[in-house]
Amino acid sequence: EAQVTQNPRYLITVTGKKLTVTCSQNMNHEYMSWYRQDPGLGLRQIYYSMNVEVTDKGDVPEGYKVSRKEKRNFPLILESPSPNQTSLYFCASKRTVTYNEQFFGPGTRLTVL
């Protein structure tokens, strides 16, 4: 089944404790992206990657890092999480940067205490 998977689905952590949210897609997509979704603010892009070893900032990159060493994986790293990073996070992928249909993962709900 074609899909985007994320782990963990739920995470509660404390301020300053480094964490990684993994994202993997099995559709051989070149383009991958991370979003956060907050009430009243909607979905905002954090980082994106147009292909392996090519990443760039989205609208809200502060406090996050990403890497794209393999085509299928695009982990999101929070080196020192803070409470304002409490949010619902979505990974997404699409065939190429110009392709329209973007597939979203199921989401990771992160709470930083």
Add this chain to the structure above:
Amino acid sequence: QKEVEQDPGPLSVPEGAIVSLNCTYSNSAFQYFMWYRQYSRKGPELLMYTYSSGNKEDGRFTAQVDKSSKYISLFIRDSQPSDSATYLCAMSITGANSKLTFGKGITLSVRP
């Protein structure tokens, strides 16, 4: 002014009603217009997309784009309880990222 504005809702309608969901935008460079549906505890899924102005129909769903007014709509005919979800409009321009700019979403509830 935000780039994409969407009625905040929520919206509750009886089964069988025609639903109209709308978004306005300020960036005239947007060329691709999409509607995503998001069920509770799930990621958004693409429902429809339209390039430039015009209408597109898919079953009970019709997407309309009016670039002159910077206004897009999604119509749902014969609404069903299974249509209950959050609907997000999204737009993009062609370019290096072609990232999606989303509206905040509107939650629709269709009452049996």
